[in-house]
């Protein structure tokens with residue numbers, strides 16, 4: 589076994605059971621939620637450290653910013669194995685997501701591009717390690733770490749996009765499904781091969797697929813394991829954008845992400861993403877309305893809101909002055 593997990597946190601739903609509206613403070617549950625989130629993060633860090641020795645120097649996850657400081661790029665680099673993820677890369681993916689969430693260096697970034705290298709996105713878990721070195725318990729630990737890491741990736745304040753050149757297979761498709769958006773090169777493909785290996789998705793991709801395409805289409809994609817091309821993916825709603833035939837996925841993704849990248853008030857965009865993510869993940873409407881109010885209370889008369897209102901005021905005054913001059 590790689591690591592012993594914290595029994596108090598693993599696998600338990602982290603929803604607030606406390607009644608929220610009309611029963612005392614709407615934020616009453618936030619303290620206990622924060623405590624369990626901390627225990628969960630410690631758990632994940634322990635598993636990541638246990639997985640770190642399983643990999644080579646060549647396989648790595650790279651995180652960098654563009655010159656403007658607003659775009660972050662996360663690259664899965666293991667070209668000799670079609671960017672398959674070793675245990676070391678899973679640990680580095682966990683570290684990179686943590687850095688994006690908490691690191692000062694990435695505070696100014698508003699968009700996140702997730703990509704493979706060379707002609708492929710990612711072929712899933714490194715089968716050499718998975719089949720030869722991992723025990724059953726190691727596999728379960730890996731699943732827990734990757735599920736939570738990809739959940740955290742999706743919940744990042746940055747708007748994220750998977751940039752798919754070439755193929756995405758197995759766990760690679762699960763990474764694709766975890767970002768906010770998906771952009772495919774016109775010749776790219778996507779195949780959830782898990783059932784052909786006598787497996788099911790281990791990184792949360794089954795649940796995310798159903799949420800994205802609905803039950804019937806998910807059955808086709810996951811149980812039938814077809815190799816889907818970019819047009820088929822667009823039809824299913826998995827691809828949000830397909831590149832032109834001579835365009836790279838990177839160029840198409842930069843075009844697609846421009847409205848988020850150019851957003852005048854990034855704090856408001858982050859708040860709006862948080863509301864959408866929370867409403868999607870919580871079926872209890874009172875819980876998500878309370879969250880929405882909490883986000884609103886931070887935005888209302890905050891710096892961005894004041895700036896926007898002052899601009900509107902200035903524009904109105906300028907219009908009035910121009911009208912006066914015309915009279």
Ligand SMILES: C[C@@H](C(=O)O)C(=O)SCCNC(=O)CCNC(=O)[C@H](O)C(C)(C)COP(=O)(O)OP(=O)(O)OC[C@H]1O[C@@H](n2cnc3c(N)ncnc32)[C@H](O)[C@@H]1OP(=O)(O)O
Pocket residue numbers: 668669670672711712713714715716755757758759760762781782785787788789790791
């Ligand atoms: C955990 C679970 C989950 O979904 O949750 C999973 O991810 S299970 C993992 C699911 N993934 C898979 O089953 C993908 C298996 N790979 C393939 O089907 C194929 O390699 C393709 C990815 C379609 C690429 O085919 P193509 O003919 O273009 O290249 P190729 O097969 O010669 O692959 C180039 C080199 O990459 C290696 N390679 C490719 N995928 C790999 C993987 N997932 N793990 C370890 N090595 C891998 C090949 O063995 C080969 O190494 P050498 O040059 O040394 O021979």
